[in-house]
Amino acid sequence: MASFFEVENLTKRFGGLTAVDNVSFSIERDEIVGLIGPNGSGKTTLVRCIMGIFSPTSGTIRFKGQDITKWRSWKVVQAGLVGTFQVVKPFRRLPIIANVMIGCLCPRITRRGEWVKITPVKARDALEFVGIADRGLEPASTLSHGDLKRLEVAKAIATEPELLILDEPFGGLNPAETELVAKSMKRLHKGGRFGRLHSEGPAMLIIEHKLSELMKIVDRVIVLNYGKIIASGTPEEVVKNPAVIEAYTGREVPVA
Ligand SMILES: Nc1ncnc2c1ncn2[C@@H]1O[C@H](COP(=O)(O)OP(=O)(O)O)[C@@H](O)[C@H]1O
Ligand SMILES: [Mg+2]
Numbered sequence: 001m002a003s004f005f006e007v008e009n010l011t012k013r014f015g016g017l018t019a020v021d022n023v024s025f026s027i028e029r030d031e032i033v034g035l036i037g038p039n040g041s042g043k044t045t046l047v048r049c050i051m052g053i054f055s056p057t058s059g060t061i062r063f064k065g066q067d068i069t070k071w072r073s074w075k076v077v078q079a080g081l082v083g084t085f086q087v088v089k090p091f092r093r094l095p096i097i098a099n100v101m102i103g104c105l106c107p108r109i110t111r112r113g114e115w116v117k118i119t120p121v122k123a124r125d126a127l128e129f130v131g132i133a134d135r136g137l138e139p140a141s142t143l144s145h146g147d148l149k150r151l152e153v154a155k156a157i158a159t160e161p162e163l164l165i166l167d168e169p170f171g172g173l174n175p176a177e178t179e180l181v182a183k184s185m186k187r188l189h190k191g192g193r194f195g196r197l198h199s200e201g202p203a204m205l206i207i208e209h210k211l212s213e214l215m216k217i218v219d220r221v222i223v224l225n226y227g228k229i230i231a232s233g234t235p236e237e238v239v240k241n242p243a244v245i246e247a248y249t250g251r252e253v254p255v256a
Helices: 043-050 073-079 096-103 107-130 145-157 175-190 212-217 235-240 242-247
Strands: 005-014 017-027 032-036 058-063 081-084 163-167 203-208 220-225 228-233
Touching: 005 043, 017 043, 017 228, 032 043, 032 175, 032 212, 043 081, 043 163, 043 203, 073 081, 081 145, 096 107, 096 145, 107 145, 107 175, 145 163, 145 175, 175 203, 175 212, 203 212, 212 235, 220 235, 220 242, 228 235, 228 242, 235 242
Parallel strands: 032 203, 032 220, 081 163, 163 203
Antiparallel strands: 005 017, 005 058, 220 228
8 A cells, every 4th residue: 555655756856966866665654764964965955856846857756655855845845845944034023823723724724714714713723733823913023943943843743744854953942942943843743632633643754963853753764865775774774773873973973
């Protein structure tokens, strides 16, 4: 049977540089999968191909049995696949809650005539989930880097994704903030209701450079190096894999 989400032989070239090199993997509906790899290994490029921001040079992306390879971003979001960005760029002068509401402007959420009534409620629930609901009316420019990362997560979950892709959600966060975000990811995945959102938690693909927190929440890890998958398995398996240790040589192996 086809998997919930599948990437098959995906390649993305920038001129002579092959940033993503014949990558294949799949994710099941109930999984949290980690995607790791040294800087420049192609993680963000892979995510951008999935999200319809870059068009892949070759290969196929399938979500819930549909070929979404050539779909535009809005259509991918509408199908229930949402990503957050490594570099966070909010509408700084707009209220925090408006930043979340804008992300909900797609037919999947809005259905006819419901937008005005429902979107503010969903946006508030999402902000509550990430713990910044009390600041919803302040402009986004007032948020610290850590809180901007939370806003990014709120924007994504307000669209009620079935697959959530997070690009370096711990980037620039201190250990306490990292732990908080990691725990909320796990809670979100387990599902249950908060406000009107999520009766069923999303599958997740979490891209990270920092591994220690990630390893605690993922079921499985895929390792990229120079655009190729060099290992995959449980966190325990991959950190012992010689190819992974080699890829991180010269850097601190961030798990130890
Ligand atoms: N828009 C782009 N144009 C040209 N090269 C790019 C572009 N985006 C990324 N690259 C290159 O692709 C490679 C992979 O980058 P990236 O996907 O950002 O890696 P990671 O997210 O794993 O750090 C790097 O060599 C990077 O310089
Ligand atoms: Mg990156």
